[in-house]
Every structure is written in structure tokens, then in C-alpha cells.
Amino acid sequence: MEIIERKGYLLAQKEKGRTVFGVFPAQYPKEILWAMNAVPAEIWDPPVEVAGANAHLQSYICSVVRMGMELILQGKCYFLDGFLFPHTCDSIQNMASVIYDYMGAKSPCYFFYHPKAPYSQGAPEYYMAQLRNLADLLEKQLGPMDHRALKEAIEASNHISGLLHQLYEKRATAQIPGGNREFYRVVRQVEYLLPEDLIPALEKYLHKNQGKDPQNKIPVILSGVLPNPPQLLDLLDELGVRIAHDDLLNGSRRLLGPPIDPSTDPFKAMRDQYFQMPPCSTRSSPIEQRSDFLLQLIQKTGAKGVIFNIVKFCEPEWFDVPNLQTELKKHNIPSLVLDTEINQGLSGQMTTRVEAFVEMIS
Numbered sequence: 001m002e003i004i005e006r007k008g009y010l011l012a013q014k015e016k017g018r019t020v021f022g023v024f025p026a027q028y029p030k031e032i033l034w035a036m037n038a039v040p041a042e043i044w045d046p047p048v049e050v051a052g053a054n055a056h057l058q059s060y061i062c063s064v065v066r067m068g069m070e071l072i073l074q075g076k077c078y079f080l081d082g083f084l085f086p087h088t089c090d091s092i093q094n095m096a097s098v099i100y101d102y103m104g105a106k107s108p109c110y111f112f113y114h115p116k117a118p119y120s121q122g123a124p125e126y127y128m129a130q131l132r133n134l135a136d137l138l139e140k141q142l143g144p145m146d147h148r149a150l151k152e153a154i155e156a157s158n159h160i161s162g163l164l165h166q167l168y169e170k171r172a173t174a175q176i177p178g179g180n181r182e183f184y185r186v187v188r189q190v191e192y193l194l195p196e197d198l199i200p201a202l203e204k205y206l207h208k209n210q211g212k213d214p215q216n217k218i219p220v221i222l223s224g225v226l227p228n229p230p231q232l233l234d235l236l237d238e239l240g241v242r243i244a245h246d247d248l249l250n251g252s253r254r255l256l257g258p259p260i261d262p263s264t265d266p267f268k269a270m271r272d273q274y275f276q277m278p279p280c281s282t283r284s285s286p287i288e289q290r291s292d293f294l295l296q297l298i299q300k301t302g303a304k305g306v307i308f309n310i311v312k313f314c315e316p317e318w319f320d321v322p323n324l325q326t327e328l329k330k331h332n333i334p335s336l337v338l339d340t341e342i343n344q345g346l347s348g349q350m351t352t353r354v355e356a357f358v359e360m361i362s
């Protein structure tokens with residue numbers, strides 16, 4: 001399946017006169033950026049060798065943050081018109097202040113503070129105020145936002161969400177023959193393509209993949225932040241394991257709920273969708289909600305186990321994993337915890353642990 005290459009795509013959008021924003025993980029109202037003719041380019045796991053970032057960050061900061069900062073330090077974000085830092089976790093918050101307050105970022109920086117659970121009565125209004133505030137600030141750089149464009153962006157977002165749901169459903173029922181690596185290469189295009197290019201790409205993949213996966217692969221759930229290192233996906237492919245669904249921060253935890261009509265008030269539609277998203281460690285969701293979510297995925301897919309692929313030093317995830325494992329044990333669901341570094345491959349020991357786990361569940 002042909003993938004649209006990220007940097008070439010973003011540079012081509014610049015040539016078309018669009019602005020491009022570097023966006024750090026994880027959840028943000030991309031529809032507002034789309035409505036202002038801006039392209040959000042998410043920064044999760046850029047392929048850079050970390051050197052200079054180590055001097056600015058504590059040794060216990062995760063590699064997502066380390067690599068994002070390195071990308072900026074190496075001047076590879078020269079074509080970006082600004083940065084958006086959602087308040088996902090303390091590490092991103094820390095990086096945002098280092099970049100904005102101490103390094104003197106040359107491009108405008110925006111911050112987005114979404115509410116954390118447990119949600120109080122005021123949380124929906126607070127969230128809507130944050131949406132409006134972000135739109136107001138962006139308007140100062142990008143010009144007035146056309147509210148019709150925002151409604152269209154929300155409709156496009158609903159359409160994309162519907163396609164992703166269909167892809168995940170097909171994956172859950174073994175109706176997508178490709179491997180794990182290919183699936184994530186395709187769906188991760190959501191991190192940088194505009195709807196006009198993303199929708200045809202997802203539709204093509206969906207329609208190309210008709211029919212049953214001929215192989216009798218072992219279904220598992222992959223939980224964690226993102227499907228990296230890619231060698232893990234390759235190993236699972238080699239071992240005949242299908243990631244039947246995921247509970248990934250940059251995967252299904254960002255899937256929107258049922259479409260909400262944006263025609264009355266697009267900000268309210270975005271607000272209501274936020275509060276329907278699946279539970280997540282970075283939004284402080286209670287463990288019961290997270291374990292219920294995992295158990296639902298297991299029931300739906302017939303998964304034989306859960307692989308927690310946790311980024312080293314990812315505080316929000318590491319707080320939840322022991323409790324989630326305890327809950328899974330109560331239901332006799334086997335699980336494996338991997339402590340991985342972004343783009344660092346799999347050690348021999350880790351490979352052996354994955355092989356042993358797969359042997360056990362099969």
C-alpha cells in the first residue's frame with residue numbers, strides 16, 4: 001500500500017500557501033487548524049539521533065519528548081509556522097516551557113489545556129472555553145476563522161473517524177489481510193494528512209482489503225503510547241500474531257465517538273465528542289474504565305492476551321499498568337509488559353520474552 005511521505009507532503013502544502021504546525025502528542029482540536037487552512041503535523045517519533053536534547057532534559061524523560069526536542073534543536077522544523085503543545089503529561093509540559101521560556105522558540109507556540117478526569121460539572125464549559133481561546137489566539141496569526149469552514153472540518157473529521165472505526169472493526173474480525181506493520185503505516189497518516197488526502201487514502205486501503213485474512217493468526221491487543229519500535233510489529237507479524245485492536249494513545253484512544261451534528265454550534269460538537277473518547281491514562285481516567293475498555297476489546301476480538309508496550313519513563317502509563325495487569329489477571333487474561341525506547345529496536349531479551357508469551361497464548 002502506497003504511503004504519502006510525511007516531509008514531502010508538508011513541504012508541498014507550504015508551497016500551496018498553507019501554514020504547517022508542529023503538534024506534540026496527543027489530543028487537540030485539529031478541526032480548528034484545518035478550518036484555518038493550516039496543517040497539523042504531529043511529532044511522535046521522528047527518526048533523529050538524540051544528542052543536544054540531553055543537555056536540556058532530565059535523564060528520566062521519555063524518548064517521545066527527547067526526540068521531539070531534538071528535532072527542533074537540529075533545525076529540522078525550519079519550515080513550521082508554529083508549535084502546539086497539548087497538556088498531555090508533565091513531560092510535554094516541561095518540554096514546552098523549556099522550548100518557549102528558555103530556548104527562545106523562533107516560531108509562535110500555543111498551549112492547549114484539556115480537562116482531566118474525574119470531570120467536574122464545570123469541565124464541559126471549561127473545555128469549550130479552551131477551544132474558543134485556542135481559536136482566538138490562532139486567529140491573530142492566521143486571520144479570522146470562517147465558521148462554515150469549521151463545520152466542514154468537523155464533518156470531515158466525523159467521516160475520517162467513521163473510516164477508522166471501519167478499519168479497526170475489520171482488523172478485529174480478521175478481515176484485513178495485511179500485516180501489523182502495514183496497518184499502522186496506513187492509519188498513522190492521520191498524523192499529518194489533510195482530510196482531502198486522508199479520506200481517499202483510508203478508503204483505498206479499506207476497499208483494497210476485502211475478504212478474510214487467510215491465515216489463522218493469533219489475536220492480541222496492543223496497549224501503550226504508539227506502535228513503535230516497528231521491529232515489534234515485524235516480530236509479531238513473523239510469529240503469526242495479529243494486533244486485533246489497540247489501546248494506544250495515538251491509536252484507538254483518540255477515536256471519536258458517534259458523529260455529532262456541528263450545524264448548531266461547532267464548538268459544542270467538538271466539546272461533546274471530547275467527552276465521549278475512550279479512557280486514557282493521560283486524561284487520568286479511572287482504572288475501572290480503562291480495564292473495562294480493555295475487556296470489551298478482548299471480548300469483541302477474541303484476543304488471547306494483551307501486550308503493554310510502554311515507553312520507558314512514560315509516567316502516566318507506568319502508573320496504570322500494574323493495576324491493569326491485576327484486573328486482567330482476575331479474568332485470566334495473560335499479559336506481557338515491555339519497557340521500550342522509541343526507534344531503538346528490540347533487544348534479544350525482549351524478543352525472547354515476546355516469543356515466549358506468544359508460545360504461551362497459542
Ligand code: SF4
Pocket residue numbers: 025062063064065088089090091092225282311313314315316317
Ligand atoms: S510517552 Fe508518556 S510521558 Fe512521554 S510524552 Fe507521551 S504520554 Fe508523555
